[in-house]
Amino acid sequence: AQSVTQPDIHITVSEGASLELRCNYSYGATPYLFWYVQSPGQGLQLLLKYFSGDTLVQGIKGFEAEFKRSQSSFNLRKPSVHWSDAAEYFCAVGAVDSNYQLIWGAGTKLIIKP
Amino acid sequence: ETGVTQSPTHLIKTRGQQVTLRCSSQSGHNTVSWYQQALGQGPQFIFQYYREEENGRGNFPPRFSGLQFPNYSSELNVNALELDDSALYLCASSLQGLGTEAFFGQGTRLTVV
Numbered sequence: 327a328q329s330v331t332q333p334d335i336h337i338t339v340s341e342g343a344s345l346e347l348r349c350n351y352s353y354g355a356t357p358y359l360f361w362y363v364q365s366p367g368q369g370l371q372l373l374l375k376y377f378s379g380d381t382l383v384q385g386i387k388g389f390e391a392e393f394k395r396s397q398s399s400f401n402l403r404k405p406s407v408h409w410s411d412a413a414e415y416f417c418a419v420g421a422v423d424s425n426y427q428l429i430w431g432a433g434t435k436l437i438i439k440p
Numbered sequence: 441e442t443g444v445t446q447s448p449t450h451l452i453k454t455r456g457q458q459v460t461l462r463c464s465s466q467s468g469h470n471t472v473s474w475y476q477q478a479l480g481q482g483p484q485f486i487f488q489y490y491r492e493e494e495n496g497r498g499n500f501p502p503r504f505s506g507l508q509f510p511n512y513s514s515e516l517n518v519n520a521l522e523l524d525d526s527a528l529y530l531c532a533s534s535l536q537g538l539g540t541e542a543f544f545g546q547g548t549r550l551t552v553v
Contacts, residue, residue: 330482332482362544367546368546369444369530369543369544369545369546369547370483370530370532370544371544372541372542375541416482416483418482427473427485427488427496427498428473428475428483428485428542429485430475430482430483430484431482432480432481432482433480433481433482
């Protein structure tokens, strides 16, 4: 069965500092991988996705993520965070053989220190 | 602006009652998925509708049911509400398959008392 683990419930970083949010998945084949962001009172917005090809994926708002098959990871990174990045971030996995339904991690809440 | 709208935004129901949540999908999208997001958790997949038929279901009991209409809008119905049904219910619309982005509505916050 597919599963997604986001080991960090909360992460606090200073504005301007770099960020890495961890995501590990469990799936027998190459999954489809996503990062979404959810701001308070807002719906989920797609940051980036990986289906195949280049393992370093660029997304919106200056985010990127790297798929590492050997580590079953898909970590999200940003070189310099802004106060507006404070939100909850979700990693999700989907697969063709599960009719594309998304399995989600529990989320990581990002707190930005001024 | 995602174009996916959900109604109502908030709802309070009593245990044992029934509730209907509505979702208007983005223009041109033929697939609607529903998710339940409990406080402090990630979304859990309830089911997906494609061209008015259910084509995928998560681990939810039959008292969770849905409909998709010819205009691709959708309803989520929950019967015999339980306290644990209190959650944010999210609707996402997309084109069938993972090649396209799923756009989410802002959700309906359901509280069961």
